[in-house]
Amino acid sequence: MRVLIEKHYTHIVNDPDGPLFKDAFLVEHKYDYIKKEGKYKNATRYEEQNERKCTICSIVQGDKNVPSYEIYRNENFIVFLNLFPYTSGHLLISPLQHFEEYETMPDGLIAEFGKEVKRAINLVKNATRTNSVNVGWNQGPNAGGSIKHFHAHVVPRFPREMNFIEIIAHSRPMIVSLEKMQEIYKKALEDIK
Ligand SMILES: [Zn+2]
Secondary structure (H helix, E strand, O other): OHHHHHHHHHHHHHOOOOOOOOOOOOOOOHHHHHHOOOOOOOHHHHHHHHHOOOHHHHHHOOOOOOOOOEEEEOOOEEEEEOOOOOOOOOEEEEEOOOOOOHHHOOHHHHHHHHHHHHHHHHHHHHHHOOOEEEEEOOOOHHHOOOOOOOOEEEEEEOOOOOOHHHHHHOOOOOOOOHHHHHHHHHHHHHHHO
């Protein structure tokens, strides 16, 4: 393992734009292991959500106890800022109705969701002037899932994001406040309508 790590490390240092993993190797017996029921780090916290009110439903309903930076909504979807953004401008897209998982949404809503993703990407590109985005979602406690109300992420990416605070203090400085970002998006929204 040490040899592998050193090999990858050297590779990353030599070519920061290269792929993170140079090799893949087969360990078939691990499949039986991962299929076993187990307690995962995030599982308890994830399941506890059944006992309290859903955060995204609260945002949809305009609950004043839940901070919300809504950008827009239409008949079936809401687009709002992530309170804990990976980068400035990190958007979330959710159906207004509570669906826990993507595949439980009706087909019509899934088709509509595709159009919402397109609109959100256009909005992010227009507002932040980037040409790079990450789009996707985390579903389930072992996949980094958090709130049990389906939500997709649209994250603008910029050429230089890492700095010493992130590496040493594991904290991400935000260059734009949520309030300011909401304002920027609302203005940009007029351009893409
Ligand atoms: Zn909900």
